[in-house]
Amino acid sequence: MSEPWWTLARWGIVTAWTLLAVFGGDPVVRWVFRWAGAMSPQTPKAPERDTSVLGPTEDAAAIAAGADLGEAGPLPGPGIVAVPEAERLSPIEAAGARLRGGRAIGWLERLGASATLLAGFPAGIAAIVAVKGLARYPDLRAADGTAERFILGTFTSLLIGAAGAGAAHWCLGLLS
Incomplete structure (x- = not known):
């Protein structure tokens, strides 16, 4: 099917699922941080x-x-x-002050994960993780929960990005 409306429908499906993964993943990542923070001991x-x-x-x-x-x-x-105030939080929550720009980086991470999977280049996820890890390496050496927050955020973002790409791929398969 090569009609113009079909091409627009495909692009619309991909765009909708990607945007949902990128921006809809934010509350999910924050929930994971709260959940992990509730499991870790609180500072008195x-x-x-x-x-x-x-x-x-x-x-x-x-x-x-x-x-x-x-x-x-x-x-x-x-x-x-x-x-x-930062010391009254769990180590996972307090590490958010050290890892500045996490929300924007998460958006880009989920966008990159979705884009590489939809393009049929899953090895791109390894590049995303490598770049992010190298950029954050100085911050990750702290022993205050920063590494745990980095791992939780990265894994959650990658899973959400992959889920968005998978849902878009599935919907495209239904329409073909």
Whole structure:
């Protein structure tokens, strides 16, 4: 069948499944991160304290000297340990701060996986993983859950991209 509408229908099917895999995969990857984070041990939270009351003498002295503490608020008092927000998360969730650009990289990864499979070049997935691994290598050496987040995100994205390509291929087979 070489009619123009048939060609447009094929391109529409491929485009729809690819876009669904690329952008629809985002919530799935985030769910996998939350699921994995729930399975890993949580870092204990620091005791909450009322920051509207000045406790430490350093804060009072700083304000008396005219210093603006800004959004940071008062300094933690003796015996109170301030824990940054990133440390209150699971290691998988906290590693997201180290792996910047993950969403856009995930989109490109799923697009590349779908495109290479639809083009009949599955070895392209190896190239995608190699480039991503080399680019992220310095970040992956940290022992804070970064490597686990990288592996979870990569595998999930590749599976979603492959599923989108497989669904498009299946639909095209139904129409031929």
